Amino acid sequence: MPVHNADIARIFEEIAELLELEDANPFRVRAYRNAARVVGEQRFELAERLAKEGALPKLPGIGEDLSAKIQEIAATGTCALRERLAKRAPAGITELLHLPGLGPKRVRALNRELDVHSLSQLVRAAKDGRLRALAGFGAKTEKRLLDAALAQLGTTRRFKLAVAGEYARSLVAHLEKTRGLQNVVVAGSYRRMKETVGDLDILVTVSSPTAAQAVMRRFAGYGEVKKVLAQGETRASAVLASGLQVDLRVVPRESAGAALHYFTGSKAHNIALRRMAQAKGLKINEYGVFRGERRIAGDTEESVYGVFGLPWIPPELREDQGEIEAAGQGALPKLVRLEDLKGDLHAHTKATDGRNTLEEMAEAAQARGLAYLAITEHSRRVTVAHGLDPARLARQVAAIDALNARLKTFTLLKGIEVDILEDGSLDLPDAALAPLDLVIGAVHSSFKLSRARQTERILAAMDSPFLSILAHPSGRLIEAREPYDVDMLSIVRKAKARGIALELNAHPERLDLSDVHCRMAKDEGVPVCVDSDAHSVGDFDNLRYGIGQARRGWLEKDDVLNTRSLAALRKFLARGRF
């Protein structure tokens, strides 16, 4: 049973929680939390690296002890410390820690005084009015915890970036009508273009304290607000009807840059920068950068970075994943932009499960400033989508040829999204694929194969002389379906050897490749194509989220296949065939 980084990270997180409940040294707790994060963010599997090279590379915040624990987990699947801690603690007690409003101190009190160590016990104790009797607890706390525990049954979910975007735009439009308001920005993980966001962090700049009050009132009065969780003079939190939490922060103009930086995060990036400040005898908070009492920066984000002699770092990179070092060396990537895209290589029409015609799709793509669009229907195996057989594909090819003859400054490419069958063969014969401009291979079935078989299947498909692009390489659906178990590094390396590009499918439910795997592809020199997988003319909007993810993966214009001119693209497509 292979041990993944996520497994190691989970064990470290559990250790952190259990230690916290024992009132251990908080810095020791933090060390485990930090290790969980660092391990979870690695682009290669630590266990594999260990097996191959016998040692781990130096990772930040992981010293002798944690390194030994990683080796232990890689070898045994668990860790003696965790087992020991778990044995001492009441089963299930860590679930209480995940409840908003409960931290280690209160969980300990609940356990010690009331013998409460699970959500259901908490609900019972709260209903009996036993919580309010505890020191530091009151009637309000009891009610809040009861509500939170009951809500926990409907599991706390994150929102897909595109969905959060819809809510964010409406709320921003509502707030922008406030008198005296200067600027509204959605910061947080939304600004960093993370694939999902847990809440919206909205930052408002105002010209006066009166305006600040007005913004707070307008926020609380927003029609979508279901419940105000907290409201002070500069800060408020609310839950929208959708269940999305929104945190609002109002700041004066001179602090706008420091506040924007602070609330954009990530937390890890901010901590790294604050440590640098500390080393220079400075202090960073959301109001600015300070030397003693004196404020030396903070009106813009540039000024904050400037204090450290760093250039401005794009939000998508702010994960403490080497971006600060790169900035220091003048080696930040020049990230790809939406306007760099010259075409889109994955789209469907009414012929299968799309909603628009060839003409309508071509027109819409051209209206977005694109010069080419590949039509890539499903193949016959995908019966629910009415996938194409060779005869229907041939008819579509003829229709595209006819349409291209009429189009002046735009080109439709003839393609297919052909299914990769369970044995690694393709769903259409070579004779059907040969006349096409490009062939995208995709897995749409048998998701549960073992890692070895799944990897073998995809590698085999990549041996086809016709395959140009591997679609949505992990197969995950965000918050809905796990990626299939596959050795991505082997796939990336095979792509390199075979001249195949990997798709970053920009559909909001996919965003697949992930940011981490984009960076892996870049490191290995494999081009990524950012495709909409459009099923209707409106779906080209999704390219912006694909670009956001590509930027999180450090991709530059030259790393993205469909930033190339049509001529250069054709050269790439021809090269893959031998």
Place this chain on the structure above:
DNA sequence: GCCGTTTTCGGCCCGACTGTTTTCAGTCG
């Protein structure tokens, strides 16, 4: 538990809000 231009011990990011407190602890982001 980690780490080092304060270097092998003694630090470790910072502030707002709430509720229960009469001055602050706990939690959160």
